Amino acid sequence: MERNLLVGNGINIQFGGKDVYSGCATMNRVVENIKAGKYTALAENSLSTEEQLEFLEGLVNVINQIRGKKLRGNAEGLFMVMELDRISRTYPERSNVLSVFLEDYFLAFEIFNNGFRAEDGEEQSEKFRKIGFAFLRQMIVDGIYNNGEINNVYKNFYPGMNKYLNRFSNIFTTNYDYNLESTLGSSERICHLHGEFSKLAPEYSNTSLYYQEHKQECKKLISNMIHGMEQCYSDAVMSWSWLDKYGELIESETKYKESLFKSIGGQLEVVGLAPANDEHLFLLISTNPKIKSVVYYYHNDEERNELPHHIKKPVTYKKAEKLWDSLK
Known part of the structure; x- marks a missing residue:
């Protein structure tokens, strides 16, 4: 059976510290x-x-x-x-x-x-x-x-993390950092659904389709960019809604990410993703008939009790703590 993974910020909290990345x-x-x-x-x-x-x-x-x-x-x-x-x-x-x-x-x-x-x-x-x-x-x-420190979280991963990640055909993440790439030594199979720190947002990139259609606006934005704050102009998107996260989907890479997530089947494991704010992803999961089973690793009972409000499929619940312990 095809196996896919969806990873959220919980992985950074687990290995980087709640007092740093919550x-x-x-x-x-x-x-x-x-x-x-x-x-x-x-x-x-x-x-x-x-x-x-x-x-x-x-x-x-x-x-x-x-x-x-x-x-x-x-x-x-x-x-x-x-x-x-x-x-x-x-x-x-x-x-x-x-x-x-x-x-x-x-x-x-x-x-x-x-x-x-x-x-x-x-x-x-x-x-x-x-x-x-x-x-x-x-x-x-x-x-x-966090001044780039977030990209060093992988140094604290347990020894079994690499083997665990290699079980999956596709790894989707809502995080902007490169800890998964660093531990696997490759960006293959990893899809940043919400963008990455090192890639400029379309309005700040003169190679984007958005730039071609809004040159005057983009040139002004680019001219006002502050050196040393490049992460602030990245395509790391934040919003509560589907429309602001994916907009008109005019950029080919953005279209690809959405179509790839829509195309998955088999089993989907969800790790480190709280059941809040990502309703657009939960909707795609719920309406994708090719996804036969969902495994949700929950941090606490509040997450477990909340998830049924968001994913309308049979879900197997497992404690995230047990997953982390198994990777030691």
């Missing part, structure tokens, strides 16, 4: 970087460090309101409603900057922005959304990058 640790770095003024230039000096922190606090307030089942009138479409339901179902009564899931910041911003759409108009509202998303993405991607 969402909480990432946002702690973001906050410290804001205080140090690292992102002021990314905001084109339009936001002070205090205003940047207030921006995040404001989004946390939106999350808390969503948790209280408010702002639902700002939701658009089934996916957004499902995400609001997830937050109401799984979040504590009060969150803070460090506890909000990374991609939920984008959902919070869109819910907030939608509240002003009638006043701003469609075009202006979409402009504000793109600006807000871009700034959030650059800060959070930089926080994940």
Whole structure:
């Protein structure tokens, strides 16, 4: 039987440390970087460090309101409603900057922005959304990058990791780093569904189809790139929704990634992927008749109890801890 693997950030948390690569640790770095003024230039000096922190606090307030089942009138479409339901179902009564899931910041911003759409108009509202998303993405991607240290996590992998990875026909990852490539000594069979740190986003690459269709916009963006912050301009995508992660699928590589994931069959093992924010992937899994079985390695009971809300297929549940122990 064909075997495929889908890997999330849990692998970096396991081998790099929860205190370094969890969402909480990432946002702690973001906050410290804001205080140090690292992102002021990314905001084109339009936001002070205090205003940047207030921006995040404001989004946390939106999350808390969503948790209280408010702002639902700002939701658009089934996916957004499902995400609001997830937050109401799984979040504590009060969150803070460090506890909000990374991609939920984008959902919070869109819910907030939608509240002003009638006043701003469609075009202006979409402009504000793109600006807000871009700034959030650059800060959070930089926080994940951790000055490049994230690419060294593979040095802590257990001896059996290489053998485990070699069981699979395809290895899909939502991570942007190169730890899987480093441990296997090859990029063959590895597909970065959400982009990579070392590849420029289409709007920053003069070889992309997007560049060819939006030259004036792209030239301005490229001219404003900050040396030494290349990871912030990578194609590492962050968003809560399918459309923002895959857009119009105009880039051939992006089309290939999606078609490859849609084409898999047999058994799919899911490791280190929390059942939040990747509804687009869970939908593809649920609607792919060629996938005959799913094995989900869960970190805690909350993940196990939440997954049935997302994958509508029979699932075999296994403890992630037992998998890691078997690789020692």
